[in-house]
Amino acid sequence: MSGLHDLVGRSNVVVCCGSGGVGKTTGAAALGLDVARCGRRVVVVTIDPARRLADALGLPDGLTGEPQRVPVETGDGELWAMMLDAPAMFERVVRGHATDDEQAERIVTNRFYRNMATALSGTQEYMASEALHELHADDRFDLVVVDTPPSRNAIEFLEAPSVLTRFLDHKVFKLMMMPTRTGLKIFSAATQPLLNAIGRVVGSDVLGDAVAFFQAFAGMEAGFRQRADEVAELLRADDTTFVVVTSPRHDALVEAAWFGHELVERGFGVGAIVVNRLHPTFGDGTPADAHDKAATARDRDDLDLAAMWTNLGELRELAARERSEVDQLLATADTPVVEVPLLPDDVHDLESLDHLAQYLFPARRNESEPEGNG
């Protein structure tokens, strides 16, 4: 199997994606740390990192919207980290594209804009892709590792760069952007369903603000469109690698396999599907052995022991179920699959990040450490 480590080592961008809570942020941090230790200058962009992760990285004041050097020993490499501040990023993007301060001000103070910058679904993904673009162009860094927001559907991240231009392409917004004194009434039949939809998101009282927003936007579409194209191109570049993280549950695995396949179909490079938090197999016996022992203990009225055997039986069942699900994925996935066990504790210190990295990059693990019996 071509090692994920080599692939990541050659990449300029790594995108960690997957559904909520599967270990994207932790995986991004572990991966970044490892690559930095191999001598590269790495920046990890995280989304809502757990407090304890920032602590683990020696950043007790937390991560900020600007890249900070992480004070860990990385030899010739460097590890940097930042947290995505979506509203601040959005404002920077608007100011970057605006023709003058007055236009920027009109937009960033607009209520529709403010709602969109903080609440619209897809905005976080959009801003993560903007951050990626910005950091990729920053010559302080060799590799940008992007952790993605907990999307319902990981495809959202791919569509994020065009979230705004898709809005702009809508004929209703084209009409809205035309200067008009007659107001909305003349469009009402055509626009009503869409306005209702916006109204549900931002509140119908701010529809006037929406119109003002799109009018203020005039002249900036071209810049946004070009940027969306650049980000899309970057995501598809040869040296961009997607890492799809998943839990070992059936539905999650099916979705991850589908997503990995979808990425490949759409021309993105997938380095691996990482199945995280696999339950270990406890001892040599089968689930049935444990349940038999539980029954024997119950017959002897040793209820505590029976409960322990039952528990063990259930854990073995869980591990066996996960094993068979992952085997199925291994047999069908068109990308390498990397297995990471459930570690004894949450990953909240450097030691456990290293531990995780050894599973992410098993080739290096074999080089550096004899196999433990975890």
Ligand SMILES: Nc1ncnc2c1ncn2[C@@H]1O[C@H](COP(=O)(O)OP(=O)(O)OP(=O)(O)O)[C@@H](O)[C@H]1O
């Ligand atoms: N292999 C593992 N063993 C034990 N704990 C783990 C493992 N991987 C991740 N965790 C823990 O699981 C929790 C969730 O991980 P993480 O925050 O990385 O998920 P996420 O995918 O980024 O979540 P979200 O979608 O909410 O952003 C964290 O507390 C982390 O320490």
Ligand SMILES: [Mg+2]
């Ligand atoms: Mg996360």
